[in-house]
Amino acid sequence: MIYLDCAATSLQKPQGVAAASCRAINHMASPGRGSHRPAMDAADCVLNCRLLMAEYFNVNDPDKVIFTINATHALNIAVASLVDPGDKVVISGYEHNAVLRPLTAYGADIVVARSPLFDPAAVTEAYRQALPGAKCAVINHVSNVFGFILPIEEISALCHEFEVPLIIDASQSAGVIPIDFTALGAAFIAMPGHKSLLGPQGTGVLLCNYPVKPVLFGGTGSNSLLSSMPDYLPDRLEAGTHNVAGIAGLTHSLRYLMSKPPRYVLEHETALRTCFERRICDIDGLTLYSSCDPDCQSGVLSVVSQNPACDELAEILGSMGICVRSGLHCAPLAHETAGTTETGTVRFSFSPFNTCTDVFQASEALKKIFINR
Amino acid sequence: MLQYLLMCKSLTYAQRALRLLERIGVSTIITKAPKSATGNGCNYCVKVSEKHLAASLKALNEANFGNIRVFLVSDDGSVSEVRK
Numbered sequence: 001m002i003y004l005d006c007a008a009t010s011l012q013k014p015q016g017v018a019a020a021s022c023r024a025i026n027h028m029a030s031p032g033r034g035s036h037r038p039a040m041d042a043a044d045c046v047l048n049c050r051l052l053m054a055e056y057f058n059v060n061d062p063d064k065v066i067f068t069i070n071a072t073h074a075l076n077i078a079v080a081s082l083v084d085p086g087d088k089v090v091i092s093g094y095e096h097n098a099v100l101r102p103l104t105a106y107g108a109d110i111v112v113a114r115s116p117l118f119d120p121a122a123v124t125e126a127y128r129q130a131l132p133g134a135k136c137a138v139i140n141h142v143s144n145v146f147g148f149i150l151p152i153e154e155i156s157a158l159c160h161e162f163e164v165p166l167i168i169d170a171s172q173s174a175g176v177i178p179i180d181f182t183a184l185g186a187a188f189i190a191m192p193g194h195k196s197l198l199g200p201q202g203t204g205v206l207l208c209n210y211p212v213k214p215v216l217f218g219g220t221g222s223n224s225l226l227s228s229m230p231d232y233l234p235d236r237l238e239a240g241t242h243n244v245a246g247i248a249g250l251t252h253s254l255r256y257l258m259s260k261p262p263r264y265v266l267e268h269e270t271a272l273r274t275c276f277e278r279r280i281c282d283i284d285g286l287t288l289y290s291s292c293d294p295d296c297q298s299g300v301l302s303v304v305s306q307n308p309a310c311d312e313l314a315e316i317l318g319s320m321g322i323c324v325r326s327g328l329h330c331a332p333l334a335h336e337t338a339g340t341t342e343t344g345t346v347r348f349s350f351s352p353f354n355t356c357t358d359v360f361q362a363s364e365a366l367k368k369i370f371i372n373r
Numbered sequence: 374m375l376q377y378l379l380m381c382k383s384l385t386y387a388q389r390a391l392r393l394l395e396r397i398g399v400s401t402i403i404t405k406a407p408k409s410a411t412g413n414g415c416n417y418c419v420k421v422s423e424k425h426l427a428a429s430l431k432a433l434n435e436a437n438f439g440n441i442r443v444f445l446v447s448d449d450g451s452v453s454e455v456r457k
Contacts, residue, residue, distance in 0.1 A: 032384040035405045035417070063385060085402045222383050225414035235383050 002358045003323045006269075007144050007300050007349035009194050009201060009324075014256035015157060017249040021200055024248035027030045032221025041322050042244045047140040049251040050234070056254055057189070058180045059207055063233045066206040067242055070099040071171045074190035074206035077237060079138075081213045082187065083108045087135035090164070092123060092150060092161030094336035097330045099169055103138070111258045118291035118340050120151040131162040133268045141179075142172035145345060146289050147336040148177070149177065156184045165210055174205075176269065176298055178262040179209050196265065196351070198257065199250030208361070212237055231307075233266060258350075269299025269350040276348060277301060279363035283370050289338065289345070302345035307373060311342045317346075320365045324348050343350050375423040378452060379433070380416060380442040382421055387417035390433055397432050399425040407452050410444050418444070 003011045024045060029038035031046050046067065054062040068074040075098045083089060086108030091099060093114045103110050111134070113126035131137060139155050142148065152168055159166040165187035170179060174189075177194030181189055187210035193203025214229050218239035223230045230236050257265070277290050280303070287304040291297040305313045314326035327344045328335055335341040348362065381387035386426070387403045394401045399421060406416040421429045433441055443456040 032415075032417075035403060040403065043388055047385060050385070062389070063383075221415035222415055222417075225412075230383070232382055234385060238424055 001321045001323060002354075002362055004348045004349035004350060004354065004358070004362060005323050006195065006354075007329075007347060008325055009354075010196060010198050010351050012351060012353040013200070014199050014253050017199065017252045017256075018050070020247040020252040021249035021256045024245040028244050028248070030043075030244065033241075037353050038111065042242070045244055045248050045251065046242055049247045051139070052251060052254045052258070053205055053207075056258060057129075057174075057207060058182045060182055064208045066208060067203035067232050067247060068190075068206055068237075069202055069243065070194070070204040071169070071190050071192040072204075074188075074204045075099055075167070075169060076102045076215050077206055077212060078188035078190055079106055079108075080215050081210060082136040082165055082167065084135070088133055090130040090134045090137040090343045091333075092127075092129060092139050094140045094146070094148060094150065094334045095138060095331070096140065096144055096169065096171065096334075097332070098171070099138050099140070099167050099173050100333060108135075112333065114337065117146060117289065118148055118293065118296050120149070120154070120257075120296055123150050124154045124158065127158050131158060131164050134162070134164045136165045136167065138169065139168045140169045142170075142284045142298050142300070143331070144172050144300070145331050145336050145340075145347060146302050146338060147172075147298040147349075148291070149173070149296045149298055152184065152186075156186055159283070160185060172298065172300065175257055176265045181209070182201065185209070193246065193250040193253075194275050197250060198245075198253035198352075200246040203246040206237070206239075208233060214239065216240065265352045266298065268352055269354075270294065270297070272350040272354055272356070273297070273299045273301050273348075275356065276350075276359045276363055279359065280366050283367060285370055285373065286366070287333055289340075299350040301348045302340070304340055304343050306343070308369070310346045314367075316369055317365060320368075322362050374432075376446040377421055377423065377426050377455070378404070378410065378418040378444040378446060379405065379421060379429065380410060380418045380444065382416070382439070384417045386438065387419055390419045390438060393436055394419065394421065394425075394429050395430055397428065399429050399432075401425075407444075407450075410442075410452050410454070420446070 030045035079102040115122035174191035193199035246263035
């Protein structure tokens with residue numbers, strides 16, 4: 001099997017991640033629920049991951065690192081903290097439903113800063129036009145459909161200029177592109193642990209630099225006589241028992257990523273993606289969505305096929321042992337921007353563990369499908 | 374030797390306090406704070422001996438741990454606040 005769906009969830013994890021999770025299941029209890037050994041081991045495990053996350057993303061206070069169940073949960077907290085009904089919120093034309101749906105649910109007046117695919121300067125200009133009067137802004141760091149790397153540094157600077165708090169959705173970039181939370185000065189950065197951070201499913205993180213509103217209420221093992229959530233982080237946002245097993249695995253995968261040069265994953269995945277593009281660009285009947293500028297696309301490539309249709313193509317590839325995703329990828333806005341709403345796309349997304357052999361076999365499989373048409 | 378409890382606002386703070394104190398050579402443990410010492414219930418503290426109290430408070434203060442409440446542990450296990 002060749003797994004090319006890292007943009008959904010990374011399947012192959014660094015060696016030791018599963019063992020770390022297993023150890024946590026067998027030996028750790030719940031942080032803050034006692035001072036006995038299993039509870040304190042769990043607390044140490046969670047703190048270790050919090051400290052590593054703070055170091056990896058340059059967060060000046062580890063208490064600003066909040067563990068969530070996924071990026072969607074983290075984005076819900078960020079939106080709840082910043083948005084009231086009727087507030088103008090500026091977003092890019094590449095946002096995921098994890099942004100669109102919470103904004104809609106909280107009654108935001110959503111303004112889309114529209115810009116063409118793979119044109120970072122146009123993104124910046126669109127935000128410049130849209131930001132005046134906004135209550136907050138959201139930007140997807142990397143499009144989950146097209147791998148388009150959006151200019152978050154420029155947008156962050158603009159948001160500072162207009163005094164608009166910024167939420168960054170780093171779902172596709174965390175673990176791939178170096179992110180400096182302090183330098184960016186964003187209000188929130190949300191990310192999953194199970195994609196390019198290479199941790200287990202059920203892990204997510206929210207980096208906070210803004211007053212927060214909880215979306216989940218319950219026990220924290222602290223201030224138990226209060227009927228409201230504690231007013232300090234991380235307890236304010238971490239109700240209920242942590243996913244200690246997931247966090248233990250995430251700690252291990254973070255150590256793996258931190259042992260690599262900062263741009264190692266991006267360079268590896270981009271090299272595989274460009275190699276794959278070269279091998280399939282001549283296939284008649286396949287439209288590739290790729291950028292001429294190597295700095296504005298990650299290791300994600302979408303293609304459109306009419307015959308077979310995208311969903312059918314993905315199924316055929318699946319039957320040949322090539323795992324990819326088709327459809328709208330929960331990001332209808334990105335398809336609206338690129339004009340692929342009717343067809344959807346087939347997405348190939350690479351991980352640090354994919355190899356040139358994977359690229360060769362996947363491209364040969366594609367060629368075989370189209371030659372036989 | 375007299376023992377003191379340094380009350381922390383959260384478990385995370387207590388863990389970070391413990392690690393900081395261990396780095397400066399102070400041996401300590403995290404314990405659940407006695408109910409009589411916690412206004413809002415369920416808190417954690419680090420326990421230090423009298424000879425390490427001043428150095429511990431200085432280190433925590435320098436690391437911006439904020440205003441730390443200090444409790445003296447009596448022989449019978451009861452606690453009394455000695456600094457707010």
